Amino acid sequence: MVEWNQPIDEITKEAFHNLQIKYPDGDTNVMQAHYESWANTYDKDCEGLRYNGPDVICDAVDRWISASDKNECNILDLGARTGLVGKALRDRGYRGEMTAVDFSQNMLDQALKGRQIYNVAINHCLTADNPLPIEDEKFDLVVAGGAFGPNTIRANCLPEAFRITRRRGYVAITQRLSEKNRPFLDMMDSEINRMIAAQEIEQLETKPFTQYSWICEENETEQLKGRLLVFRKL
Template sequence: MNTSHDVIARSHRLDGTPEQLTAYYSSWAPTYERDVTNVHYAGPRIMAEMFSRLKRQSPASEVTALDAGCGTGLVGRQIAGDRTITLDGLDLSHEMVTEAARTGAYRLLTSGVDLNQGLTEIAAHTYDITVCCGVFTPGHVHPVAVEGLLRVTRPGGHVLLSTRKRYLSETDFTERIESLCAEGRTAVVEHHADRPYTTDEPADYWVLAVP
């Protein structure tokens, strides 16, 4: 019998193509939340805590946010109680977005979006805060996807990311962030290393500022 650990581990062996990811998550969507609960997935909770802290620091009375790679809406559910937040979500998988719609947390939900393509569907500088939780993980998006997240976020806004620990060791994500900082396209406001993520692996959590 496949355990939740087995199902999640198989997702990390995908090749990152939209076709393979779409097929895998379309079948996983009905049991996704059960499986990530079984491995004590802490990402959405920690991301929501970071989001709430930024929101309290913002001078704006209302915030427009994007949950990029929203999945079944775990992050959205965490922040849905704040009526001063307008939240949109997007994901590659239609079935995952269908589950996210059941949360009632989102103004707008879009499926079929490949983060590797730079979020060209969205105008630049649209959101105050962009959240991307559980996406920068083996077998999924490439580090270049962070550039699209920065592009759709307004100057003065922030991008919140989680990066699974093994992803950092297997990709040039850290080097890409350093390059973007050197080019003046972002700045690292917070970087929390080796924080809780799942029972089998920690993650790093990032807050990037958009100049």
């Protein structure tokens, strides 16, 4: 099912093809193979589709982390892909240790190629039965730009993001909003509500934003919406 009108120019149409038409249904292994093959053109495709997720995450993080703490903030970029969120954070002045985790080695290779973003890169497929190889409460901030989804990191892995976050630390997540994604979002919301009720986390922000946009027929702008979620660990 395609919910959006396609771009009119061929370059952006191919980017949209990678984002949506090739977006595979099935298990995580299928998605992992898709990202391995997408790594070389991922940055170009995100640029063509005006991907806004990294800036939205950085704006949110800046609202909660003081400028004086940027040099010491220890960050995990969960589902880092080619490092777009990590680079945006570095550009905003975050100078602390930064770790990347992604299930695609090719994506991580692109993130590390000629860039001074991450101190550590971990190739790992996070599932409920395969937790992160990271000690408890290591990070001040965990960011996950588009990493939680039905074919990537499942909703039942959300507690793992908080396990590795220090008390009073932050978790910032962006996710795609779509009818196709609604069953997963409902599972995610159920897990969030459970953790809030258990007084494990507090939700600081939730808001929709334009995640991608492009020009389609008759010079109309098409938009793919996402949502931002920001939490603090209690």
